[in-house]
Amino acid sequence: MNKWWIENGTFVTMDESQPVVQGHMVIENDRITYIGKERPQDADSISVKVDGSKKVFMPGLINTHGHAAMSLLRGYSDDEALQTWLQDYMWPMEAKFTDADVKWGTSLAVLEMLKSGTTTFVDMYDRMDEVAKVVQQSGMRGVLMRGAIGLCPEDVQNQKLAEAVQFAKDWNGAADGRIMTMMSPHAPYTCPPEFIEKFVQAAHDYDLPMHTHMSETVAEVEQNVRDYGVRPVEHLDRLGFFSRPSFVAHAVHLTDEEISLLAERGVAVSHNAASNLKLASGVARVPELLKAGVTVSLGTDSAASNNNLDLFDEIRLAALIHKGVSGDPTVIPATQALQLATLGGAATIRQPQLGALRAGMKADFIALDADQPHFYPQTDMISHLVYSASGRDVRDVWVNGQQVVRGGICLLLDEEKIKAEAEACYRRLAGN
Amino acid sequence: MNKWWIENGTFVTMDESQPVVQGHMVIENDRITYIGKERPQDADSISVKVDGSKKVFMPGLINTHGHAAMSLLRGYSDDEALQTWLQDYMWPMEAKFTDADVKWGTSLAVLEMLKSGTTTFVDMYDRMDEVAKVVQQSGMRGVLMRGAIGLCPEDVQNQKLAEAVQFAKDWNGAADGRIMTMMSPHAPYTCPPEFIEKFVQAAHDYDLPMHTHMSETVAEVEQNVRDYGVRPVEHLDRLGFFSRPSFVAHAVHLTDEEISLLAERGVAVSHNAASNLKLASGVARVPELLKAGVTVSLGTDSAASNNNLDLFDEIRLAALIHKGVSGDPTVIPATQALQLATLGGAATIRQPQLGALRAGMKADFIALDADQPHFYPQTDMISHLVYSASGRDVRDVWVNGQQVVRGGICLLLDEEKIKAEAEACYRRLAGN
Structure with a gap:
């Protein structure tokens, strides 16, 4: 048994x-077994101790929406209108x-x-076996899915569905x-209703949760109304999507009725503040969602529309932007931002052990x-984590009880090789 | 003569x-004397070389609004209504x-x-001799002023004015x-008009530029109209403020006419995006200001309302938020955000050599x-500096030709002592 102790x-x-807690934490294999002010009762029998002084420990962050492979396109196209960005830059590159x-x-x-x-990430993309292999090696936790666009002939649709099912199994x-x-x-705007229904059926058959993009832009909501006579929330509800455990990304443009329905159906929302700002999609109604009892979490979206992970x-942005937009400085206080x-x-990902x-x-x-x-004076560590901290302040990371980052170095990944290979991939894709 | 060369x-x-430029830069004493792709012509005669590979160099950042000493109150009070925050938390502590x-x-x-x-900062506070001594020692560049609140008897007003003049001289x-x-x-809302006029006269007498807070909240604009019959821009203009080289902080709530007048008078604006969001003041009309030809720069405001410096x-926030609020993803593109x-x-501070x-x-x-x-692939370094970089990525800093940070360590300040003393000051002020 692997048992060890973080001291002082x-x-x-987040409990x-x-x-x-100014104190101590004991880990046994993949679990926390003790945390408290007092030394652990069996302190003398624990041989491995880690000095915790001058560090602040917190739960690993959970990124609930992204497309990791698109990091290859970080900075490839910025500050363009959404359709130009997608059609002239992203899609042609991704096709390669x-x-x-x-x-x-x-x-x-x-x-x-x-x-x-970040210790857990949600990833929706293609060629997901490759993604899963990276997750396996890295020691990270991943919630993975083959994201399928249904604007294609039925045989291609069926092939994508089969891939998605096979990957999930x-x-x-x-x-x-x-x-x-x-x-x-x-x-909804890239998948015909029947295609979505097939995914819902497969999710039932294999007892899998569901995820999708929803109501990111005004234009797609309007198109949904034109095409199907209803807004996206009701549309997905009719297709049975919310009969599964499910969550949606973005959800920027919602009516009060849609917020109520999401709450009623237990649908969670991944709030992607930076991406929604950068692509000028707008600002999601997070205070209203939380007030209605909807579970809200944070996503970076891809590095092509953020541009960092x-x-x-995102925590700081969530704490800041809703105050400024609502005119109420008390919304999304620091603790709530960290909870997201x-x-x-x-x-959101239905993992109550995280x-x-x-x-x-x-x-x-x-x-x-x-x-x-930037952590001084030590007035309020939760405030500092929200309003002052950066990911660059992270020194050590453990997932499932295993240390995966030590002193800022990834232990299970070859950073130099990854940077060089990613650069080479981009150069080839860009043709230079 | 101190002459040296950053190679590769x-x-x-920002030129x-x-x-x-992928290349070389030569520094002689306090000046850049060469920058270009080619090796400097007199390369062989320059004995001191610094390896620039794997680093990105850029001009030092200029923070055009803040109250440095308030860093002692970082995290002391967050997520409160503005008046509660000021009256119940900030002012009682600052009085001590x-x-x-x-x-x-x-x-x-x-x-x-x-x-x-950040290599240059603007600071408006009290006990400014102390601030100036810190700037002197640190090697940093500072634009300093005694900020005076005029809600006091005339003899106290005159004393504050005299202090401000003495410090400036x-x-x-x-x-x-x-x-x-x-x-x-x-x-304008903390200074009677006659008090402001005395400052304007002193600024004329000693040929000094001027700075003030303006139009941060809707409430203060409304009060200005009630008290003086005009909005703050016209009010300050009538008092002669803009007859001096001048810039204002915040400027969140402006009409089109006010923007035109600021442009006409050559008044610059310090945009304090995070502070304005956190205190729920709103979002300044930066795209409109820039379109009108107003000089805009960035300020953190104090760490009590940000909460970091x-x-x-602020660069990233400026690039993101105006896109989201305007609905136009092309406003404040990366290069423009970095220019701010x-x-x-x-x-803004009228230092064309910076x-x-x-x-x-x-x-x-x-x-x-x-x-x-987060800097890979190396698609567009300006995009990466705006959308991906953090102050924690900074390794080395030079001011006036002198190195003041090396490998993340401040060379002229005692970091351990400062953290301990700041903590002790806060404990004493908070009475614990």
């Missing part, structure tokens, strides 16, 4: 019974992607995420349970160097 | 004639500030700013020209570690 740390637990591109693009993303404190529970799978038609940026990226993420530091929870956690000017 | 670097110059508090609070702020790539041009001074009545956060923090800052890497300019520049996952 500051722990931001209401003891939000901040090979297995190797997905492998190295995903590796680059996983490297960036792990080093900045092959990998669910793999890598010591670090990999979970879901079913994911891309979006540092979830601390931890407990909210865990609830998102908090508490005995019995999975040992997914991170340590930040708190001995830096 | 990537230089983001339109060559925006990104001593010289030592200003010294150590400012030191903490300067430490954070320098380490995150004592320190202008000090520390090898690194310190500049200005005159600064705090704001990392100007890279460099050339825009230099124009803000770009070009022969003849002052040698105020920074180096970031670009060999990290």
